[in-house]
Structure formats: C-alpha cells, structure tokens
Amino acid sequence: MALDKDTEEMLAALNMHSVSELFSDIPEPIRSGISGLENGKSEQNVRNHIEKILEKNVSMNRMSSFLGGGAYDTYVPSAVKSIVGRSEFLTSYTPYQPETSQGLLQVLWEYQSMMCELTGMEVINNSMYDYATGLGEAALMAARIGKGKIFLIPETISWPRQSVLENYCRGPGIELVKYAYDRETGQADMVDFESKLTDDVFGALLETPNCLGVLETGADEMRQTLGDKILVAGVNALSLAVVRPPGDYGADIVVSEGQMLGNFPNYGGPMLGIMGCKKKHVRKMPGRVIGLTTDIEGRTAFCMTLQTREQHIRREKATSNICSNEALTTVATAAYLALSGGSGLRESAIYTMKKSRELANAISSVRACTAPVFSGPNFSEFVARFPIKSTELIEKMVKNGVIPGVEMAIEDMENSLLVAVSDRTTDDEIRKYAQALKEVLK
Incomplete structure (x- = not known):
C-alpha cells in the first residue's frame, strides 16, 4: 500500500519502514485482523447496526439475576x-x-x-x-x-x-x-x-x-x-x-x-x-x-x-x-x-436480609441442595451447594431465565455458587429460582 508523505515522514522519524512495525509488540493471535473498512453509513443506519449488536446483551430486566460478588443490582431512585x-x-x-x-x-x-x-x-x-x-x-x-x-x-x-x-x-x-x-x-x-x-x-x-x-x-x-x-x-x-x-x-x-x-x-x-x-x-x-x-x-x-x-x-x-x-x-x-435517610437505608437493608433468608430456604427445599452452606450469619448473599457442577447449573438455569449466582473460585467449591439478592428481589423471582432449579435437577 502506498504511503502518503506525512506517514512516510513520521515513520522515518521513528526509524521504521512500515505502519505494521508500530504494532509489532502486539502478538499476532490477538490483533483485530481488520483489513479495510466499509464506506461510511448514515446516522440512522449506524444506529440500526449498533442496536442489533446491543440486542445480544442480556438485560437484568429480562432475566432474574442473582449475581453479586461485589456488584449489585440495587434500586436507583x-x-x-x-x-x-x-x-x-x-x-x-x-x-x-x-x-x-x-x-x-x-x-x-x-x-x-x-x-x-x-x-x-x-x-x-x-x-x-x-x-x-x-x-x-x-x-x-x-x-x-x-x-x-x-x-x-x-x-x-x-x-x-x-x-x-x-x-x-x-x-x-x-x-x-x-x-x-x-x-x-x-x-x-x-x-x-x-x-x-x-x-x-x-x-x-x-x-x-x-x-x-x-x-x-x-x-x-x-x-x-x-x-x-x-x-x-x-x-x-x-x-x-x-x-x-x-x-x-x-x-x-x-x-x-x-x-x-x-x-x-x-x-x-x-x-x-x-x-x-x-x-x-x-x-x-x-x-x-x-x-x-x-x-x-x-x-x-x-x-x-x-x-x-x-x-x-x-x-x-x-x-x-x-x-x-x-x-x-x-x-x-x-x-x-440524602434521599433515603437513615430509615430508608435500614428499610432496604432489612428487606435485603429477609429476601436472602427466603431464597436460602427456597433453595434448600429442592432435593440435594444446601443453602446456606456456612452457619455464620449472612447479609445479602450466601454460598449454596448443588448436586451438579456450577458451570453446568448456570448454563441450564440461564435457559430457564435465571442467572443463579457467581462461581466460587475457592478450592473444593466447584459445585457451589455465591448467590445474592438485593432490594429489587421479589417473591416471584425467588419462586422462579426454586422452580427453575427443580426443572434443571429433574
């Protein structure tokens, strides 16, 4: 590919012979491999294209999420x-x-x-x-x-x-x-x-x-x-x-x-x-x-x-x-x-603890499942143990519209998940979790 004068001058100043030398430190397997872009599109066409890509994302509003581990789906006024x-x-x-x-x-x-x-x-x-x-x-x-x-x-x-x-x-x-x-x-x-x-x-x-x-x-x-x-x-x-x-x-x-x-x-x-x-x-x-x-x-x-x-x-x-x-x-x-005040915070915290206990009881009611695994007191999340590998459980539960928790990166916990609730968790979502779990473990 012919280089324009400005590019040639910049490469000469860098003591390089080609643009690809600029990226030589990046391993070949992880380079994007883009070779030539399409012509420009209108704003509307670009928006339609981006929206199609975004549709691949799974919104927490479309599924029941019980993810935690540091980031929580709490209600934002x-x-x-x-x-x-x-x-x-x-x-x-x-x-x-x-x-x-x-x-x-x-x-x-x-x-x-x-x-x-x-x-x-x-x-x-x-x-x-x-x-x-x-x-x-x-x-x-x-x-x-x-x-x-x-x-x-x-x-x-x-x-x-x-x-x-x-x-x-x-x-x-x-x-x-x-x-x-x-x-x-x-x-x-x-x-x-x-x-x-x-x-x-x-x-x-x-x-x-x-x-x-x-x-x-x-x-x-x-x-x-x-x-x-x-x-x-x-x-x-x-x-x-x-x-x-x-x-x-x-x-x-x-x-x-x-x-x-x-x-x-x-x-x-x-x-x-x-x-x-x-x-x-x-x-x-x-x-x-x-x-x-x-x-x-x-x-x-x-x-x-x-x-x-x-x-x-x-x-x-x-x-x-x-x-x-x-x-x-x-x-x-x-x-x-400022909007919540002390009473509002306490209300959210108490609700969260209550839903945590209710979800643990719902999981434990399913055959061969234990929640919480540990006897110490919990706040918003707990470890639950299941009769199948956590990776397999997540895959099957997601197909039933439930993200069941976070995998445990701790030794001897390959059958366990860290399960979290928030002040947005509803009774219907807890019932949905238990029902999906029963379907998966049939």
Whole structure:
C-alpha cells in the first residue's frame, strides 16, 4: 500500500519502514485482523447496526439475576439519575477552582459527612476507584503507619480483589499471608490468625461480610489480638444500616464499595471506592478530603483541604497519584443517601436480609441442595451447594431465565455458587429460582 508523505515522514522519524512495525509488540493471535473498512453509513443506519449488536446483551430486566460478588443490582431512585445528569455535576474532574465549584464541593463534603456517620469513622476521603483499588491503597497506607512487611488477608478473599492487591503490594515488597476460615461457620479462624501474627506483620484485613457472604462476629477479638497493628475493615456499605460499623470495633482504616448506593452495575463500572480512617492517620491517607471553611467575607465555603497527590506536593511526601476520581458516582451516592435517610437505608437493608433468608430456604427445599452452606450469619448473599457442577447449573438455569449466582473460585467449591439478592428481589423471582432449579435437577 502506498504511503502518503506525512506517514512516510513520521515513520522515518521513528526509524521504521512500515505502519505494521508500530504494532509489532502486539502478538499476532490477538490483533483485530481488520483489513479495510466499509464506506461510511448514515446516522440512522449506524444506529440500526449498533442496536442489533446491543440486542445480544442480556438485560437484568429480562432475566432474574442473582449475581453479586461485589456488584449489585440495587434500586436507583429516579431522582438520583436526574441529579447526576445535571451539567453542574456531570464530570469526575477535580474541582481545582473552588470559587466556581462550590455546589460540587458541598455535595462531596456532604458525602464525606454522611459516610462518616454510616461507617463510624472519623475521616472519609473523596473516593477511590473501587473496592479493590481502595484495598490496595489501604494496604500501602497501613504499611506507612505500621512496622513490618507482612499484611494478613483472609483465605476467602475473591481473586479479583486479591489480584489488584498483589499488584499494589509488589512494588513496595509487601508480602501477603493468608489466614484460614472455619469450614463450618465460614468465619475467620482466629487460632490460625493468631499463629500468623509475627513481629513482621504490620496489619490485617477483616472482610465482613466476607466473600462467602458471611458476617464476621469476631471483629472485637481480632482488634484485641492485633494490638497496635493496623486493622483494615472491608465492609458492605448497605449492611452498615443494620450491623455494627467498623468505627465501633476500632478499625484503623475502612474500605467499601459504593456502587450499591445509587449506582448501576453497568458491566462492573464505574464504581465508587469508599475509604476512611481514624483522624490521627489522615495524613497517611491517599486521595482528597473536602473541608468546610469561610471566605474572605466570612461566608461558608468549601475547598479541598488535603490533596496528597504527587503533582500537588513534594513527590516523596505524596501518598496518592489519583486525579480525576469517582466524583460523579460519589455525587450519585450522596444523593442516594440524602434521599433515603437513615430509615430508608435500614428499610432496604432489612428487606435485603429477609429476601436472602427466603431464597436460602427456597433453595434448600429442592432435593440435594444446601443453602446456606456456612452457619455464620449472612447479609445479602450466601454460598449454596448443588448436586451438579456450577458451570453446568448456570448454563441450564440461564435457559430457564435465571442467572443463579457467581462461581466460587475457592478450592473444593466447584459445585457451589455465591448467590445474592438485593432490594429489587421479589417473591416471584425467588419462586422462579426454586422452580427453575427443580426443572434443571429433574
């Protein structure tokens, strides 16, 4: 193919002879293989073409979905969508100019205030990307505060979260050591935990509910066992409307996922990483903190009080490189919390727990099925065991209009699924799950 003059000049500057050399680092098997595109189409034809492609997607409104594992199909009030759709809020860009961003800054400050109340923590930052990246940042933060090179994590941690955490810890040389879980309750094995607690451990992660859906009842014991080491609590944000917040049992750092509070699952994003800490650790925390102040005329004003990004302060003192963050999903969560109020959150949480128990009972009523597998208390999800492989069960249940849950990436759980409900789950959907299960296992 003949090259135009501009292309030839650019290739010469790069010391290359062909355009294909630009892509030589990409393995052949994963290249797109596109060789020549069709002529342009009209807007209407393009729309029709794209809509045909989109029809291949399965909407949660067309099937009964019981997926969880970090992203949840919770109800989003129409008012939330209207608020975040306003041009004043429709951005994740950093509000560097406070004189022109008072509305957005106030919403972000209100978010921090409401989240502090929900978690019981003294400080909440203005978002990380999601739970997993928040967890990675929490491990780095704990390492800055404590002494040692080992961070204890539960054996039940999900592989996506573990993968992100490993990436964060690789550079600083932090070693991740797992502590076991009780095979009956699904909760942390405190005997094993204590045996792993060496002098080189600087902190530990307690997830409640954990990735088996089980709420931990030993948070106080873990806090006491750790002594002055750092306790990082990974929590379900909605569950805090009905269970003890991490601030109550002395967590130093908290991480959570805010997607369930006013945001849609959307193929797993955009999410909202919630992160907070005790006030004494605030200067070790990444991200930004919005503060309440007054302007030169004495009027109430809002500004970014802490900005620990490496481009804002001396690089060696920076604790973060996050810039354009999850401000838009933060606004959505702030709107959701304000619209729901404490009573609304409790109502959603109680409804969710109730439907979780009802679904577990419905599954257990089917021959050779067990739910929940573990005896520890649950919030919105639980592990269910079936008499056939989970991959086979999912394939057959989907044909019956039900997405039955998430496969378990844990040893000896190939016949199990993590099954979740939300405040959108109905009695009809629970009956549909049980009926589809009976059909599949006939």
